[in-house]
Amino acid sequence: xxxxxxxxxxxxxxxxxxxxxxxxxxxxxxxxxxxxxxxxxxxxxxxxxxxxxxxxxxxxxxxxxxxxxxxxxxxxxxxxxxxxxxxxxx
Amino acid sequence: xxxxxxxxxxxxxxxxxxxxxxxxxxxxxxxxxxxxxxxxxxxxxxxxxxxxxxxxxxxxxxxxxxxxxxxxxxxxxxxxxxxxxxxxxxxxxxxxxxxxxxxxxxxxxxxxxxxxxxxxxxxxxxxxxxxxxxxxxxxxxxxxxxxxxxxxxxxxxxxxxxxxxxxxxxxxxxxxxxxxxxxxxxxxxxxxxxxxxxxxxxxxxxxxxxxxxxxxxxxxxxxxxxxxxxxxxxxxxxxxxxxxxxxxxxxxxxxxxxxxxxxxxxxxxxxxxxxxxxxxxxxxxxxxxxxxxxxxxxxxxxxxxxxxxxxxxxxxxxxxxxxxxxxxxxxxxxxxxxxxxxxxxxxxxxxxxxxxxxxxxxxxxxxxxxxxxxxxxxxxxxxxxxxxxxxxxxxxxxxxxxxxxxxxxxxxxxxxxxxxxxxxxxxxxxxxxxxxxxxxxxxxxxxxxxxxxxxxxxxxxxxxxxxxxxxxxxxxxxxxxxxxxxxxxxxxxxxxxxxxxxxxxxxxxxxxxxxxxxxxxxxxxxxxxxxxxxxxxxxxxxxxxxxxxxxxxxxxxxxxxxxxxxxxxxxxxxxxxxxxxxxxxxxxxxxxxxxx
Numbered sequence: 101x102x103x104x105x106x107x108x109x110x111x112x113x114x115x116x117x118x119x120x121x122x123x124x125x126x127x128x129x130x131x132x133x134x135x136x137x138x139x140x141x142x143x144x145x146x147x148x149x150x151x152x153x154x155x156x157x158x159x160x161x162x163x164x165x166x167x168x169x170x171x172x173x174x175x176x177x178x179x180x181x182x183x184x185x186x187x188x189x190x
Numbered sequence: 191x192x193x194x195x196x197x198x199x200x201x202x203x204x205x206x207x208x209x210x211x212x213x214x215x216x217x218x219x220x221x222x223x224x225x226x227x228x229x230x231x232x233x234x235x236x237x238x239x240x241x242x243x244x245x246x247x248x249x250x251x252x253x254x255x256x257x258x259x260x261x262x263x264x265x266x267x268x269x270x271x272x273x274x275x276x277x278x279x280x281x282x283x284x285x286x287x288x289x290x291x292x293x294x295x296x297x298x299x300x301x302x303x304x305x306x307x308x309x310x311x312x313x314x315x316x317x318x319x320x321x322x323x324x325x326x327x328x329x330x331x332x333x334x335x336x337x338x339x340x341x342x343x344x345x346x347x348x349x350x351x352x353x354x355x356x357x358x359x360x361x362x363x364x365x366x367x368x369x370x371x372x373x374x375x376x377x378x379x380x381x382x383x384x385x386x387x388x389x390x391x392x393x394x395x396x397x398x399x400x401x402x403x404x405x406x407x408x409x410x411x412x413x414x415x416x417x418x419x420x421x422x423x424x425x426x427x428x429x430x431x432x433x434x435x436x437x438x439x440x441x442x443x444x445x446x447x448x449x450x451x452x453x454x455x456x457x458x459x460x461x462x463x464x465x466x467x468x469x470x471x472x473x474x475x476x477x478x479x480x481x482x483x484x485x486x487x488x489x490x491x492x493x494x495x496x497x498x499x500x501x502x503x504x505x506x507x508x509x510x511x512x513x514x515x516x517x518x519x520x521x522x523x524x525x526x527x528x529x530x531x532x533x534x535x536x537x538x539x540x541x542x543x544x545x546x547x548x549x550x551x552x553x554x555x556x557x558x559x560x561x562x563x564x565x566x567x568x569x570x571x572x573x574x575x576x577x578x579x580x581x582x583x584x585x586x587x588x589x590x591x592x593x594x595x596x597x598x599x600x601x602x603x604x605x606x607x608x609x610x611x612x613x614x615x616x617x618x619x620x621x622x623x624x625x626x627x628x629x630x631x632x633x634x635x636x637x638x639x640x641x642x643x644x645x646x647x648x649x650x651x652x653x654x655x656x657x658x659x660x661x662x663x664x665x666x667x668x669x670x671x672x673x674x675x676x677x678x679x680x681x682x683x684x685x686x687x688x689x690x691x692x693x694x695x696x697x698x699x700x701x702x703x704x705x706x707x708x709x710x711x712x713x714x715x716x717x718x719x720x721x722x723x724x725x726x727x728x729x730x731x732x733x734x735x736x737x738x739x740x741x742x743x744x745x746x747x748x749x750x751x752x753x754x755x756x757x758x759x760x761x762x763x764x765x766x767x768x769x770x771x772x773x774x775x776x777x778x779x780x781x782x783x784x785x786x
Contacts, residue, residue, distance in 0.1 A: 117267070121267050148271060149275060152322050153280075155314040157315075184498050
């Protein structure tokens with residue numbers, strides 16, 4: 101199963117240590133593989149350093165792909181994280 | 191005691207407070223890494239050595255995490271992220287590959303991997319993200335120490351109470367500081383957005399970073415004054431310095447403790463006006479803490495969380511349970527529940543298909559709810575059912591016309607009939623209020639007043655819509671300004687209409703917790719404020735030291751000023767006269783740990 105979605109970084113600080121760690125944590129709890137695409141750069145969602153070096157400040161739009169049996173669940177939870185601004189929105 | 195020359199240093203203040211004590215120098219210099227060619231047959235051994243060093247590092251960090259004092263628990267993610275870095279393919283796999291391909295020692299291979307990562311980080315424009323390279327470096331240094339058999343020289347092993355002076359402290363170092371002995375710390379490197387700074391604030395340890403050469407200018411045992419408010423360090427202070435800072439320190443501490451002690455007393459101005467100070471919140475588990483901070487109700491209960499955290503739309507029962515609990519805890523004080531304030535783009539499935547070029551002006555909040563009556567109905571029903579358990583009020587967001595209010599009221603009447611029929615109890619007099627956050631609603635506040643039990647001014651959106659500024663757009667964000675003359679005129683008008691129609695007016699945007707805005711709002715006649723809970727004790731204290739009669743004279747002058755900047759400077763100067771503490775203690779409540 102493959103799920104694709106566009107997600108926007110909404111929290112003030114962008115994808116920084118806490119938010120990236122939350123994504124990696126989520127990715128590691130799922131069997132599905134997670135990919136992020138920004139411009140022509142594609143990285144895997146289970147590497148905190150790749151997420152950080154992708155450099156996604158607030159407002160960045162990312163194309164996200166999850167591939168695997170629990171891809172939908174992974175994408176739903178990931179969407180909630182992004183929507184919630186990783187719990188940082190005031 | 192060593193008596194040396196008095197020196198003043200200036201760094202970046204990262205954690206407030208003043209300490210006077212002895213310097214304790216800690217060696218945290220970076221490890222010199224040797225390059226060694228190795229034999230092909232030794233490659234597996236070298237890889238094993240690297241893996242082991244990482245394994246040990248992981249154990250060290252996880253032990254540290256388990257021992258983390260309670261007040262640092264919410265920052266445990268910093269250590270988690272360090273553990274993730276340890277095994278990240280860019281560091282871990284890359285180093286192993288280097289050892290294999292280049293037949294070099296693990297230390298050098300690791301160093302090269304780090305340099306490559308560092309290079310990538312240096313290309314990141316966002317300073318906040320690129321600064322995270324420091325965390326990677328901390329992790330690398332830890333692995334190197336393990337590889338080279340350097341025992342960690344534990345900072346916790348200091349004999350007497352002292353101030354730590356170091357080139358750098360890693361977050362892990364900071365988390366393991368013994369706060370009984372360590373009075374504060376200063377470092378050559380780092381800045382206020384580093385994880386070390388965040389931990390210092392959580393530990394309430396005064397700290398100054400970015401001093402460049404402090405470790406070279408300060409000797410072990412020197413007496414130091416560290417002012418975490420301003421970033422000033424005095425090495426070998428004279429008697430006068432010590433007297434001045436001891437006094438400043440006492441003043442601060444007295445004030446801070448009195449502010450917190452009086453948090454639960456009402457906020458009454460010098461001339462007897464009672465102001466209700468409430469909290470904005472969205473999480474049920476936060477509600478208990480609100481009372482301790484002196485909140486007299488929840489002036490804005492955001493409800494989006496449950497819709498976003500579930501994989502689907504929450505059930506009526508789930509919503510009811512949440513609202514009921516909040517109402518019970520706060521009773522008899524009010525819990526003002528804002529109905530769903532998001533657009534369809536936040537939901538999965540059918541709604542997600544809606545594609546809007548400008549969501550801020552799109553189908554969201556009340557508009558979305560009125561188009562999706564089932565979702566709206568179930569939330570309104572849950573709120574009504576909860577009204578039987580406390581002082582619950584309904585508040586409607588993004589109202590721009592009377593029709594929206596009438597339509598909502600019809601739905602509510604309908605639900606009441608259903609509840610009557612089913613003999614489910616609720617408060618039939620549950621108040622329905624309107625958030626004024628769209629300029630049109632302010633213009634027709636006199637018309638809306640006929641259909642509302644109360645108004646709440648949502649200044650964040652009102653400012654955005656009135657000034658036509660997208661706050662999230664870096665190019666124009668600087669134009670966002672609560673002191674814009676148009677905004678204070680709108681607020682004045684809404685308060686006047688509220689008084690005329692005898693309906694209460696409150697304010698629930700960030701302005702309500704801003705120490706320069708609050709006196710202005712109160713002078714205009716605002717008697718209810720709802721703000722970020724952390725600001726409550728300080729704002730209450732501020733209210734107790736102002737007089738409405740006095741401030742009314744200022745209002746006349748302020749309405750003659752024509753720019754935001756003039757108004758802001760006027761208020762700042764005036765507040766320094768009326769409430770000099772604004773300088774001393776403000777940062778304690780406002781220096782928030784947002785930057786992580």
